[in-house]
Amino acid sequence: MEEILVHLHDVSIGYDEPLIAGINVEIQxxxxxxxxxxxxxxxxTLLRTIAGLVRPLEGEVELGVxxxxxxxxxxxxxxxxxxSTVRTNVEMGARVAxxxxxxxxxxxxxxxxxxxxxxxxxxxxxxxAEQPVRILSGGQQRRVATAKTLAQRPKLVLADEFLGELDDxxxxxxxxxxxxxxxAQNSAMVxxxxxxxxxxxxxxxxxxxxxxxxxxxxxx
Amino acid sequence: MNKxxxxxxxxxxxxxxxxxxxxxxxxxxxxxxxxNLKRFFSESLWPPNWSVLEAQSYPVCxxxxxxxxxxxxxxxxxxxxxxxxxxVLGFLVALPLSVLAASNLSPIELAIPTRVLLAGMRSLPSxxxxxxxxxxxxxxxxxxxxxxxxxxxxYLGKLQFESxxxxxxxxxxxxxxxxxxxxxxxxxxxxxxSANNLVSHVLFMFEYNVRHGTVIGLVGAGGIGxxxxxxxxxxxxxxxxxxxxxxxxxxxLIDALSMMLRAAVTEEGDVERxxxxxxxxPAAISSALHPTPMxxxxxxxx
Numbered sequence: 001m002e003e004i005l006v007h008l009h010d011v012s013i014g015y016d017e018p019l020i021a022g023i024n025v026e027i028q029x030x031x032x033x034x035x036x037x038x039x040x041x042x043x044x045t046l047l048r049t050i051a052g053l054v055r056p057l058e059g060e061v062e063l064g065v066x067x068x069x070x071x072x073x074x075x076x077x078x079x080x081x082x083x084s085t086v087r088t089n090v091e092m093g094a095r096v097a098x099x100x101x102x103x104x105x106x107x108x109x110x111x112x113x114x115x116x117x118x119x120x121x122x123x124x125x126x127x128x129a130e131q132p133v134r135i136l137s138g139g140q141q142r143r144v145a146t147a148k149t150l151a152q153r154p155k156l157v158l159a160d161e162f163l164g165e166l167d168d169x170x171x172x173x174x175x176x177x178x179x180x181x182x183x184a185q186n187s188a189m190v191x192x193x194x195x196x197x198x199x200x201x202x203x204x205x206x207x208x209x210x211x212x213x214x215x216x217x218x219x220x
Numbered sequence: 221m222n223k224x225x226x227x228x229x230x231x232x233x234x235x236x237x238x239x240x241x242x243x244x245x246x247x248x249x250x251x252x253x254x255x256n257l258k259r260f261f262s263e264s265l266w267p268p269n270w271s272v273l274e275a276q277s278y279p280v281c282x283x284x285x286x287x288x289x290x291x292x293x294x295x296x297x298x299x300x301x302x303x304x305x306x307x308v309l310g311f312l313v314a315l316p317l318s319v320l321a322a323s324n325l326s327p328i329e330l331a332i333p334t335r336v337l338l339a340g341m342r343s344l345p346s347x348x349x350x351x352x353x354x355x356x357x358x359x360x361x362x363x364x365x366x367x368x369x370x371x372x373x374x375y376l377g378k379l380q381f382e383s384x385x386x387x388x389x390x391x392x393x394x395x396x397x398x399x400x401x402x403x404x405x406x407x408x409x410x411x412x413x414s415a416n417n418l419v420s421h422v423l424f425m426f427e428y429n430v431r432h433g434t435v436i437g438l439v440g441a442g443g444i445g446x447x448x449x450x451x452x453x454x455x456x457x458x459x460x461x462x463x464x465x466x467x468x469x470x471x472x473l474i475d476a477l478s479m480m481l482r483a484a485v486t487e488e489g490d491v492e493r494x495x496x497x498x499x500x501x502p503a504a505i506s507s508a509l510h511p512t513p514m515x516x517x518x519x520x521x522x
Contacts, residue, residue: 069399080391084412100399100401
C-alpha cells in the first residue's frame with residue numbers, strides 16, 4: 001500500500017487574494033515532483049503552505065509526517081546561518097532527529113554527528129566543514145543547504161529552486177545524492193524549478209500551475 | 221517633490237526655533253553670563269591640578285607603582301571594573317530577555333510584557349537606580365554595579381531584540397518548517413545570525429558604562445565619580461577638571477579599542493577598519509586622510 005505523506009483537500013493558497021484554488025493532490029513516498037509555472041504564479045507559496053509557514057485560504061493540508069524533523073525545507077535563499085560553520089549548519093538538520101527536550105547548546109550525539117559528516121562527504125563539502133558559510137560561493141552554499149536537509153533525513157523535502165547557481169557537474173552530483181537518499185529512505189520531494197528540461201529529467205511527477213489552477217502532467 | 225521636502229524641513233526648523241524661544245524665557249538672565257564663566261574658568265578651573273595623578277597617603281595603598289596609588293588611577297580603575305562587571309552581567313541577563321522580546325522568536329503574549337519590563341528598566345536613568353541601590357547596599361561600588369547592570373539590561377535588551385528582529389527570514393522559516401523548537405531557533409539561528417551586532421552592542425555598552433560611571437559616582441555609587449563629587453563639595457574645581465580630563469582620555473582609548481574590536485567581529489569586507497583620526501575628525505575628513513585601498517573579492521573555486 002502506498003504511503004501518503006501529504007494530502008491537500010480543496011486547498012486555496014495565497015495571501016489576501018487566492019493565487020491557486022481548488023488544489024486536490026497527494027504526495028506519496030517515492031515521489032519526486034517538479035512544480036513548474038511562470039514567476040509570481042504561486043509556486044513558492046504552494047511550498048510554504050505545505051511547509052506550514054502560510055495558512056491555506058481554504059481547505060486543509062493534511063500532513064502524514066512527524067512535525068519535528070519530518071519535513072525538510074530549502075528556501076530559495078537557502079536559509080543558512082551565515083556566521084556559523086558549514087558543520088554547525090549541517091548538524092542543525094541532524095539535531096531535529098533528537099527529542100525536542102535535548103538542550104540546544106549540547107553537542108550532538110555521535111550517531112547524529114556521523115549523519116552530518118556523511119551528508120557533507122556525499123555532497124563534497126567535507127573539506128569546508130569548519131568554514132563559516134558566509135564566505136562560500138553561491139554554489140557551495142547550495143550544497144550546504146542540501147547537506148543540511150540530507151542529514152535531517154526527512155520524509156518530505158521541499159526545495160525552492162535549489163539547483164540554481166550550480167554548474168552541470170554539480171547538478172548531477174546533488175541530484176544523484178538526493179535521489180538515492182529519497183529511494184533509500186522511501187521519502188519524497190517537491191521541487192520548484194525554472195528549468196523545465198532539467199525538471200523533467202529528475203521528476204517522476206509534474207505539477208504545472210496555470211490560470212490559478214494546478215494541473216498534473218504526465219511525464220513521458 | 222523637492223519643494224515639499226523644503227517646506228517640511230523649514231516647518232521643522234521654525235517649530236524648533238519657536239519651542240526654543242518658549243523654553244529660553246527671559247534672555248535678560250544671560251547678561252554677564254559669559255563674563256562669569258570666563259572668570260570661573262580662569263580663577264577656579266584652569267590650570268588643572270595634576271596632583272590627582274600623584275600617590276596619596278590615604279587611602280592606604282601598597283601598589284608597586286606610585287601612580288597606581290593616585291586618586292585618578294584608583295577612581296578610574298574602579299569605574300572600569302564596575303563598568304566591566306555590569307556590562308557582562310547585564311549582557312547575560314539581557315540575552316534571554318531579548319530572545320523573549322523579539323516578535324519573530326517569541327509569541328506576542330510573551331514579547332509584549334518582556335518589552336514593557338525592558339522599557340521599565342531603561343526608563344529609570346542609571347543615576348536613579350544608583351540612588352535606589354545605595355539605600356540597599358550603602359555608598360560604594362556594589363550599588364554602582366547593580367545600578368549599571370539594571371540600566372544595561374534595559375538598554376542592551378532593546379538593542380539586541382531589535383537586532384534579532386532584523387535578521388533574515390529564510391533561516392527562521394527553514395528552522396520552523398523542520399520543527400526546531402523556539403530555544404533551538406534562538407540559540408542556533410537567531411543569536412549566531414545577529415552575533416556581530418550583539419558583540420558590537422556589548423562593546424558600545426561597556427564604553428557607555430565607563431562614561432556613565434562618572435555620573436553614578438556623583439551620587440556615591442563608587443568609581444571616579446565619587447572623587448569628583450568630593451572635590452566638587454570641597455570647591456577644588458581644578459582637581460575636578462584634572463579628573464575629567466583623565467576620564468576623557470580613558471574614554472577615547474576605550475572608544476578606539478572598542479572600534480577595533482567591533483571591526484574585527486564584523487563580516488569581512490562589510491566595515492572598514494577604523495583609522496585613529498576617525499575618533500576626532502568627521503568621517504569625510506578622516507577617510508580623505510586615510511584612503512582605503514580597493515578590495516578585490518574572489519569567490520572560492522567550486
